[in-house]
Amino acid sequence: MNILVSVCIVTYNQEKFLEQTLQSILNQNTNFQYEVIVGDDCSTDSTRKIIEGFLIKYPNIVVPIFHKVNIGPIENIKSVYKKAKGKYIYHLDGDDLALPGKLQRQFDVMESNPDSVICTHDMRYIDAKGNKVREWTHQKGKFNLDYLYLNLPFFAHSSKMFRNDFIFDYFDSLHPKALDIEIHIEQARKGFIYHLDEELGAYRVDVGISNIGKKINPILPLGIMRAYDKKLSEELSCEERKRLNTVYAKYTFRYARYFYKTGSDYNIYCLLIKKSVSLKIFTMRQIFFYLLVFLPKIIIWKLR
Known part of the structure; x- marks a missing residue:
């Protein structure tokens, strides 16, 4: 056959x-x-x-x-x-x-x-x-x-x-x-x-590994971070690196907001928002979510 x-x-x-x-x-x-x-x-x-x-x-x-x-x-x-x-x-x-x-x-x-x-x-x-x-x-x-x-x-x-x-x-x-x-x-x-x-x-949707109950599975943003970090470790032109940093910053910020909104893993939230700001600041909302990191966890999660 x-x-x-x-x-x-x-x-x-x-x-x-x-x-x-x-x-x-x-x-x-x-x-x-x-x-x-x-x-x-x-x-x-x-x-x-x-x-x-x-x-x-x-x-x-x-x-x-x-x-x-x-x-x-x-x-x-x-x-x-x-x-x-x-x-x-x-x-x-x-x-x-x-x-x-x-x-x-x-x-x-x-x-x-x-x-x-x-x-x-x-x-x-x-x-x-x-x-x-x-x-x-x-x-x-x-x-x-x-x-x-x-x-x-x-x-x-x-x-x-x-x-x-x-x-x-x-x-x-x-x-x-x-x-x-x-x-x-x-x-x-x-x-x-x-x-x-x-x-x-x-x-x-909402039945696979993407979600754990109502919360987001950390393997998703962590996998995306591995993919972009690997690409950024390669030899790139200034323009290529700039474009990748912008896209990467937007992905990590988006996931940081998801994690905050759903009360998902606090440590991953902190990792994501810090990564996003370090790559490129493209909106003032990034600064707001970044400043939250410096507050006690209990206060951050109550503010949601």
Whole structure:
């Protein structure tokens, strides 16, 4: 069987959503063969049973990987990518959805654009019940690595199809809690990102690692900081460094405000606002939030 696309799904304790995710892929109509590789990171709910049910139903398409111990998201991603036989890999998180026509559309784009290593698209934001909340859109076009740094991220991980030529040694250098954006950056060194201004997938909000209860998971801003710090350590022109500092300052300030508003990790809040001010002052609100750092924590959090 000549498999041209490997759909790689990573999942952990997503029994509420995984059946919908898998069915959204298996309902796709294509003129090529594809496989669905599902990496279950030793879930403690009924996730494994759901996968086994689909394996019985689609034995020639579904390829399960059942980890005996929890190995974490990066190792789980590695496991499914390494198993992939397709010319292209489509990444899908276990709580997101592929909309009709997605696989064929992206496959055709990749086949017609050999200078592009990644194809992405607009997404529909949905809540836990599947209701549309808002949209995640971006202009159509081909974008390079520099653009990605200045617009990080302009696409969802679950919208990404890419060439199956990944150098897996790179994963070994990643932080144990690395973000998907750090993987995007490495891949974008090889060619363009072709973005489609078409809503071909659904991204589920407020159910994944982005949030811990009502608070923001610190791994998100910390991952973005790693990405920008690494770029700024490279040899750059004065103009490149100036542009990056501006974007970096805005990202860290935005997250600092999120952390303050939600009462998330106080130490991360302090780290973010200090970083933002050190990079570039672009609004007086930065100064206000920065001055709060010098007040006792109990007073800062009561002022929210």
